[in-house]
Amino acid sequence: DQQVKQNSPSLSVQEGRISILNCDYTNSMFDYFLWYKKYPAEGPTFLISISSIKDKNEDGRFTVFLNKSAKHLSLHIVPSQPGDSAVYFCAADRSGGGADGLTFGKGTHLIIQP
């Protein structure tokens, strides 16, 4: 049973436009969410996080939105740049550190077209 789902395995966006990556979760105990970016042959790199007490968090070109009632979060990248091409993972955690560590989605491969 997948508790964190990223339903789009891949996404292609033109350079300069907005990239929107989506993530859904089923476990209502999750209250801390993170996005990681991963290049081939490298470990995931932390991008941005959001606590359930907020509905938006912004860091430069990256904004994460959280809709608790829908159990949905999204990552917006604007403007998209060629270096943003990578696999993006959504991850969720519970307050106090869940016994299961971070729970990850299976990732979305973002491709930025020139």
Place this chain on the structure above:
Amino acid sequence: KAGVTQTPRYLIKTRGQQVTLSCSPISGHRSVSWYQQTPGQGLQFLFEYFSETQRNKGNFPGRFSGRQFSNSRSEMNVSTLELGDSALYLCASTTGRVDETQYFGPGTRLLVL
């Protein structure tokens, strides 16, 4: 500050063998978590060590074990390797405080033949 390092980066073993992977956390970090990444299952949590004690454990068989040393370096061991153990093994470190971002190493790519 140096990041999380993992050794070796690549490893080839045969079924039935055992393997030990190493992870050195960021200086000052006392918590190390291990994850397995496979194409079919994605990233799955193996276990977490904090101050030389296993603090959390995922849903993996007992063939997967780990330990942590007094300098916070951690090792992961897999005994009686199976073909399905072929994966990228990632470790991540934090200072150990609650809700702190985990920083990942580059991973060890294990291939079991």
